[in-house]
Amino acid sequence: MTPTLPDTLCDLDGELLPLSQAKVSVMDRGFLFGDGVYEAIPVYGRRPFRLDDHLDRLARNLDALRIPAPDGLARRADWHSRLDRVVQAHPAEDQMLYLQVTRGVALRDHVPPPGLRPTVFIMTQPWAGVPAAQRHQGVACVTARDLRWERGNLKTISLLGNVLARQVAADHGAAETILLRDGLPGGPWLTEGSSSNVWVVHEGALLGPPMNEHVLAGVRVGLLRELCEEEGIAFNLRPLSEADLRAADEVLLSSAGREVLAVTRLDDEPVGHGALRGKPGPVYARLYEAYQRAKRQPV
Ligand SMILES: Cc1ncc(COP(=O)(O)O)c(C=O)c1O
Structure with a gap:
């Protein structure tokens, strides 16, 4: 068709x-x-x-x-x-x-x-923006092995690895596939989403993986660093294991089309702890507001 x-x-x-x-x-x-x-x-x-x-x-x-x-x-x-x-x-x-x-x-x-x-x-x-339901409730994601090549830092139109990864999410009715890479001790290690960067909140700090050859340095990586600075939120890029991802207080996605978005379910389990389990968290809420202000600012 x-x-x-x-x-x-x-x-x-x-x-x-x-x-x-x-x-x-x-x-x-x-x-x-x-x-x-x-x-x-x-x-x-x-x-x-x-x-x-x-x-x-x-x-x-x-x-x-x-x-x-x-x-x-x-x-x-x-x-x-x-x-x-x-x-x-x-x-x-x-x-x-x-x-x-x-x-x-x-x-x-x-x-x-x-x-x-x-x-x-x-x-x-x-572009109608991020749907209101996603903004308020967050989205469900699944994880999959990162099977892509070692030049993930390049934004090339050869996207088959990303397309196949995203299909895993689509098959589960989820919004994004979060990729975990094998091969190094202590892993698997978090790389990114099929078309987004992935963030973990731990003790109030926003943590992302290092921007190496397995990760596309999103434009929103630099932006979130600036917004965290404005908001007084600690920001750090360091290796994050699968265990770090699963133990996170909050998980966030960022990309041009998702802006900054809370992940509230991961592989069918609610994300986070206590009263906020399965709900968008406070770091997301602050970064969401800061993002909305930034995008409407005159240049
Ligand atoms: C694989 C991948 N990682 C990260 C991103 C986020 O990049 P940006 O913030 O520039 O949209 C994208 C965006 O589409 C992507 O395709």
Whole structure:
């Protein structure tokens, strides 16, 4: 079944056109090899939130994959105006903006020939925010082994490992799959969610795993560090074992689409202790409020 695509305008290699008319060559290395990178950027009141953090990460990822700056997008200001054109063309005030850069079109060969022209695709969709029920009750998550490659720090469009991981949550009617990685003594160790960073609250402190090759450094990692500082909440990145996760006072997710969200059930067990068992906790509540203030602040 082919879904009907909305007629919102997208940008393909600098051309603004309806989503249903945007076409990419079957020889694009994004299609053949998953050879490309992407960003998903929340837009509030038509302003992309923490845009420069997203563009910094994009630049780091392009460098890591040795994909050159696409035509006409060498400077930061070029990205700003290209993205802004798509945002302004959409009727919704709040959106989820998506951009993807692939290595470009070439005859199929693992070794990319020199001189390829990267393909750039930008689209946006209306975004209604985190559903009220999730905000108030938190979400259920399941755990699974982290079977992905050792370059999880790169935000590439090769997302099969993440897609398969997320399917585990979908099969259980859960919102996210939290990944635990074997292989090092004392583990398994917490890495991240299939499309989110994962946080543990212990004695009032917000703890996350180190941002190493197994974890994508979310834009919200830096943001939560700042919000914790503002709120006087201790913040620390250090290895977290499965036991730390299961003994947590609170478990939180963060991502562009989830903002900051409480996990209140983990593998069918309520999270937390005492009266707050299975309920969103106080650190979540403070970070949620701080996040809402930050996202509406004028830049
Ligand atoms: C695997 C993974 N980790 C973490 C994140 C969170 O990153 P950000 O805060 O930049 O959305 C995402 C976002 O989609 C992700 O896909």
